[in-house]
Amino acid sequence: MTFQEWMDRAAQVFEGIGGVVLLGGLVLSVVVAGRSWSRDRDGRSAYQVLRRTFGGVILLGLEILIAADLLRTVTVAPTLANVLILGVIVLIRTFLSFSLEIEIEGVPPWRRALLPTLGRPPRGRTDGQD
Numbered sequence: 001m002t003f004q005e006w007m008d009r010a011a012q013v014f015e016g017i018g019g020v021v022l023l024g025g026l027v028l029s030v031v032v033a034g035r036s037w038s039r040d041r042d043g044r045s046a047y048q049v050l051r052r053t054f055g056g057v058i059l060l061g062l063e064i065l066i067a068a069d070l071l072r073t074v075t076v077a078p079t080l081a082n083v084l085i086l087g088v089i090v091l092i093r094t095f096l097s098f099s100l101e102i103e104i105e106g107v108p109p110w111r112r113a114l115l116p117t118l119g120r121p122p123r124g125r126t127d128g129q130d
Helices: 003-040 043-076 080-105
Strands: none
Touching (some): 043 080
């Protein structure tokens, strides 16, 4: 097996891990939200738990998938067209990750340090307000 074939297989493994993380994270997020709902009987709180938990899973999944794209593009087919396509994919996924982080945390990263709760929004609040 050649180096490129090994790297292509490694990229496939990363893609598989990314898929497993997303599917397993969805199940885990639903279980965590279900436990929150059964404990508090508050649908709004359970929904926030689901959003926060699954949002983190999506961020992790996107990072793993970006690693697979990087590995495949750099080692398997490093043509200018593939590098440009990779750049667009990374830009889109980075924008999605950034947007998801703001949605989960409720405040942009550069504003997080200004919050009075040690740089983290208060639990259960998603609007970044005190």
